[in-house]
Amino acid sequence: MKKYIVALADYLYDLRRFWRHSAFGKDPARRAKHLQPRLMIAAHGIEKGLSFREFEPRRGVAKLRNALSLIRKHRAMGLPADDPALVMALDAIHHYRQRHAEAGVDIDDLLSDAEHLHRNDVDCVEQSVRLVDPEAFTRAEREIVLAGMRERRSIREFGEGPIDPAVVEAAVTDALSTPSVCNRQGFRAHYSLDRATIDAALRQQNGNSGFGDRVPGLMIVTCSLSIFTASSERNQGFVDGGLFSMSLMLTLHHHGLGNCPLNWSASFRQDQNLRAAVSIPEDEVIIMMIAFGPMPEKPLAAGSRRYDLAHFLTRLERRGTGKQ
């Protein structure tokens, strides 16, 4: 019974935080951070429809209407004209209009009152559909990417010397290509190279004994809850934040910073303690930490043997009882 209550307290803590900080049930016209993800969702819905070779007139009309209504709210709230969510929506609408004009399909009824929403009043580059270059990835580059994945190992002992913040920035910039739900980009990275700050954070973490006191750099990966608009998205932050973390481990490694993922399997008390110790914005959920530092000359890693392929991969079978 006691364990059940402990679990319940942790779940209630998560529920309260999601309820308070997500965009679920919030009026998008009140706060920019609740409007922006909705605008991103609508814009992405339109641009996705445009990314198919076959043109289908009026595909995604509901998304277009939704985007127009959100853009009006955006304007009414006086939000910046270079807000990426707005630019993305205006780009997508511009392309939507263009594709229909090229196909000779009249959509004036949809856009008649939207002339003032035209993207021309925003100085931006058209980006709503991009051509992917299949040759961009040469064979040699593919091999390097694969080698990077195969060779990555958790590094718990680091080399000497200072860490240049510009290198950390480069690694995070490279990791920004990580996909996210509807391109909402909720993941965030908070880092420190300061001994006292790192110690204060690692004191709350369960898996750094024996090396935490010598970690030269620490990153805390979080995901903003404000980008989630439905209760069904309650776990999405862990997926997006997890993917971002994996990218970061690879890009840090690429930039010469060995690193070790550190779990944030924390009770609500630990979560509160960490927030009291270091500056994590209240509306972000903590995903995990990454300890990093210069690669030592002869890095040694735990063996961490993997199971065979059959342990991970099976053929999916259709069940007869599934809902049709």
Ligand SMILES: Cc1cc2nc3c(=O)[nH]c(=O)nc-3n(C[C@H](O)[C@H](O)[C@H](O)COP(=O)(O)O)c2cc1C
């Ligand atoms: C989400 C996550 C949390 C982890 N937490 C810790 C941790 O707290 N302490 C630690 O020493 N290693 C931690 N690890 C590292 C794992 O032990 C390691 O990834 C695993 O043994 C595989 O080894 P490799 O990373 O060298 O391939 C974590 C890994 C992941 C993915």
